Every structure is written in structure tokens, then in C-alpha cells.
Amino acid sequence: MRFHILTFGCQMNVADSDWLSQALISRGWTESAEEDAQVFLVTTCSVREKPEQKVYSLLGRLKGYADRDPAVFVGVGGCVAQQIGEEFWNRFPFVRLVFGTDGTAMVPQALERLVEDPALRVSLLDFLDHYPEREQPEEGRVGAQAFVNIMQGCDNFCAYCIVPFTRGRQKSRSSDAIAAECESLVRRGARELTLLGQNVNSYGQDGHGDGTTFASLLRRISAIPGLARLKFTTSHPKDIAPEVVAAFGELPNLSPQLHLPVQSGSDAMLKSMGRKYTRERYLGIVRDLRAACPHIALTTDIIVGFPGETQRDFEDTLELMRQVRYESSFSFKYSDRPGVRAEKMNFKVPEEEKARRLAVLQDLQNRITAEELESRVGAEVDVLVEGTSRMQDGAALFWRGRDGGGRIINFPSPLPDLTGKMIRVRILAAKKHSLTGETRGEPW
Ligand code: 5AD
Numbered sequence: 001m002r003f004h005i006l007t008f009g010c011q012m013n014v015a016d017s018d019w020l021s022q023a024l025i026s027r028g029w030t031e032s033a034e035e036d037a038q039v040f041l042v043t044t045c046s047v048r049e050k051p052e053q054k055v056y057s058l059l060g061r062l063k064g065y066a067d068r069d070p071a072v073f074v075g076v077g078g079c080v081a082q083q084i085g086e087e088f089w090n091r092f093p094f095v096r097l098v099f100g101t102d103g104t105a106m107v108p109q110a111l112e113r114l115v116e117d118p119a120l121r122v123s124l125l126d127f128l129d130h131y132p133e134r135e136q137p138e139e140g141r142v143g144a145q146a147f148v149n150i151m152q153g154c155d156n157f158c159a160y161c162i163v164p165f166t167r168g169r170q171k172s173r174s175s176d177a178i179a180a181e182c183e184s185l186v187r188r189g190a191r192e193l194t195l196l197g198q199n200v201n202s203y204g205q206d207g208h209g210d211g212t213t214f215a216s217l218l219r220r221i222s223a224i225p226g227l228a229r230l231k232f233t234t235s236h237p238k239d240i241a242p243e244v245v246a247a248f249g250e251l252p253n254l255s256p257q258l259h260l261p262v263q264s265g266s267d268a269m270l271k272s273m274g275r276k277y278t279r280e281r282y283l284g285i286v287r288d289l290r291a292a293c294p295h296i297a298l299t300t301d302i303i304v305g306f307p308g309e310t311q312r313d314f315e316d317t318l319e320l321m322r323q324v325r326y327e328s329s330f331s332f333k334y335s336d337r338p339g340v341r342a343e344k345m346n347f348k349v350p351e352e353e354k355a356r357r358l359a360v361l362q363d364l365q366n367r368i369t370a371e372e373l374e375s376r377v378g379a380e381v382d383v384l385v386e387g388t389s390r391m392q393d394g395a396a397l398f399w400r401g402r403d404g405g406g407r408i409i410n411f412p413s414p415l416p417d418l419t420g421k422m423i424r425v426r427i428l429a430a431k432k433h434s435l436t437g438e439t440r441g442e443p444w
């Protein structure tokens with residue numbers, strides 16, 4: 001069978017799609033272009049209004065393929081599937097499979113049954129009370145960068161967030177299973193691993209793990225011979241342990257970067273969002289991180305226009321951004337999500353005001369990003385090469401990769417294939433969102 005996967009949303013969805021693709025290929029299916037596919041899989045996101053709308057317009061497009069060939073069908077997974085469930089079958093009859101995150105492990109078998117029996121529909125939406133292990137391929141080369149799930153779900157119920165409803169309660173995966181997958185990936189060619197979870201800092205604290213803390217998991221994975229880089233996402237500030245902060249100064253292959261969503265710089269907003277930390281506590285964590293690792297690159301998520309946010313609250317957020325000086329940030333206008341606490345809150349901020357605040361904030365971030373990038377000029381950094389660059393200027397071939405802080409770096413090299421290699425680069429100039437440089441020495 002020929003399949004095509006379309007992925008929306010977070011890195012967890014990207015990792016789920018990668019696994020689905022591998023699992024189907026190992027069953028003899030082939031990945032094809034959209035026009036040639038017999039089966040489509042869509043991993044969906046409902047965290048904000050915009051990504052959710054994108055899913056619906058995509059399904060509108062896929063309907064065209066199903067109209068032309070009735071054997072073509074679609075499986076919809078992820079957060080929108082969990083939310084809408086079997087109602088999908090009424091709205092989009094060519095959708096014959098819906099699956100939530102806990103159901104992903106069973107998708108390959110379900111697809112085989114659906115191909116055999118054209119009258120069948122399958123729903124895999126139940127939440128399980130343990131982390132559902134997936135079959136792991138033991139053979140075959142993998143790319144230089146790989147993602148490893150360490151947990152599923154979230155228990156925090158931040159007032160704006162739909163994730164605890166769509167992904168269920170937090171469930172940690174056993175540390176032995178995580179270590180075995182990481183070791184296998186490094187053996188098969190991975191140089192960089194990213195540990196994934198909705199809130200990795202509370203790994204092991206949900207009664208489903210094996211007593212291992214996140215700090216000790218980091219130490220265990222970091223020690224895998226041949227692992228050049230270790231990263232993790234996402235962190236909740238309220239749960240980051242001092243041992244994890246210290247790890248940035250202790251583990252040589254732990255990348256000096258951290259995505260630490262702050263959401264707002266106003267104590268009043270943090271309180272009504274239910275974030276369980278204050279601005280001062282957050283800034284304290286930032287100070288400790290910089291004491292442990294002076295060049296750590298910090299990034300964040302920010303919501304503007306949360307219900308009740310005043311101009312003063314918003315200015316607190318701008319001031320916090322000036323203090324922390326994030327390398328970059330993802331910022332969003334608050335949008336109502338069905339069933340979350342904030343949906344029922346008073347004092348909603350008008351759409352135009354949210355848009356204005358977002359523009360002001362993004363303008364400030366762009367200036368900080370430019371200054372931070374400029375300050376890297378002259379530095380020598382190790383770059384993990386991801387492929388050829390879009391930036392080509394005729395003479396030598398340009399390559400694109402990232403330094404330990406996650407910054408994008410373009411550089412020319414006449415070497416035939418650098419993809420997946422590490423190479424030392426001296427930074428020569430800063431562009432708006434990236435750096436350019438020249439190589440020093442041989443790749444490894
Ligand atoms: N409205 C706007 N942004 C949201 N996020 C989550 N829920 C909402 C919402 N209802 C943002 C948060 C989170 C990121 C993944 O998406 O900033 O960290």
C-alpha cells in the first residue's frame with residue numbers, strides 16, 4: 001500500500017508521524033507523494049484556533065482524492081481527533097480511522113484491517129493508564145537527529161490549555177525503555193537526541209515511571225558513548241529541579257539551550273493562568289541557569305491578551321523579555337479553546353488589541369534576536385549539519401546546520417556531503433534569523 005503522512009503541531013506529533021512511517025515501511029508499505037497515496041494519515045493539533053482550522057481545510061482538500069477513488073481513505077490522529085472523535089465519520093465519511101495519542105501504537109495493525117475490510121471503521125480514542133510502548137525497529141540507519149518520547153499527557157491544567165483534555169493524564173515511560181531506544185538510535189547513526197514530553201521536568205512524578213527523576217534520566221542518556229548532543233523539550237518552570245539546572249554545567253554533551261515557556265511577565269496573569277510560579281521565581285531560575293552555563297540560549301512561549309490582561313500586565317511581559325533577552329520566542333494571541341477554564345473568564349481582550357500587543361512584542365523580540373545574533377560574530381562553534389542551505393551564491397556549496405544553542409548557521413564548503421556531520425565554524429556575520437561563517441578543520 002502507498003501512504004502519505006501530513007503532520008501538524010508540536011514535536012510530539014512529528015515524532016509520532018516518524019514512528020508511524022517507519023512502522024508502515026517495516027510492514028512493506030511505501031511512502032508516496034500526496035497524489036499517489038492510497039491511505040492518508042494526518043496528525044492534528046488543536047492547541048490554538050489557527051492550527052485547528054488548518055486541519056479542517058486540509059481535510060477539505062483530501063476529500064478530492066477520496067471522491068475520485070473511493071478506495072482512498074484517511075486516518076486522523078492527535079488532538080483534534082481526540083476532541084471530535086467519531087463525529088469525524090459524519091462530517092468526513094472518507095475518514096475511516098480516528099486515533100488519539102494513546103492509540104498511535106495500534107495504528108499499523110488497524111490500517112491493515114481497514115485495507116482488508118472496506119466496510120470497517122476503527123476508533124482508537126481510549127486513554128490508557130500506562131505509557132503505551134510501541135514496537136521499535138532494531139535495524140536500519142537513522143538520521144543524525146532523532147526524537148525520543150519519555151512521557152505522554154499533562155496534569156497541569158493551565159487555564160488556557162486544551163492539552164490535558166486531548167492528551168490525557170501524565171504517564172512516564174520506563175527509563176530502561178527510554179535508554180534502550182536511545183542506545184539503539186545512537187548505534188544506528190543518531191548524533192543528537194531530543195527527549196520529548198509535554199512537561200519533561202515532572203518526568204517520573206506520576207506514579208507510572210520507575211522512580212527515576214528527570215535529572216538522573218538526563219545523566220544516564222548523556223553517558224551513551226557516541227552521543228554528540230542531548231536536548232529536551234518542553235519544560236515547565238515550576239518543576240525544573242536544581243539538579244537539572246546544574247546539569248547544564250556538568251554534562252558536556254547537554255546542549256546549552258532551554259525552551260522555558262513563561263507565558264506572561266505579570267504575576268496577576270500567571271496566577272489566573274494557573275502557572276504556579278511568580279515572575280521573581282522565573283527570573284531566579286534564569287539567573288541560576290546562567291550561573292551554571294553562562295552562554296545558555298533561552299527561548300520561550302508567550303500568550304498576549306489572556307482574559308483580563310491590562311496594558312500594565314502587558315508591559316510587565318515586555319520588561320521581562322528585556323531582562324531575560326530570549327534568543328527567540330513563539331508568541332500567540334490568546335484564543336478560546338472549548339472546555340478550558342479561561343473560556344469562561346470575563347474581560348476578554350478585543351481582537352484588535354491582541355493583534356496590536358502581539359506586533360509590539362514581536363518587534364521587541366526581533367530587535368533582541370538581531371542583537372543576540374550579532375554578539376555571536378567572531379565565536380567558534382560546533383555545528384551539526386542538517387543539509388544544504390537555501391542560501392547559495394554560486395561559487396562554493398553552502399551548508400546549513402545548528403550550533404549547540406540551536407542557532408541556524410550557513411557556511412560554504414567544497415566537501416561532497418556534510419549532512420549529519422559535526423564541523424567547527426567561525427561566525428563571520430549575522431543575518432535577521434541566522435548566522436554565516438567559515439569552516440575550521442575537518443568534519444567528524
Ligand atoms: N491560546 C493561545 N495560546 C495558547 N497556547 C496554548 N493554549 C493557548 C491558547 N488557548 C500556547 C502556549 C503554549 C504553546 C504551545 O501554545 O504559549 O506554551
Ligand code: SF4
Nearest residue numbers: 154156157158161163
Ligand atoms: Fe498545557 Fe500547561 Fe500542560 Fe503545557 S503545562 S501542556 S501549557 S496545561
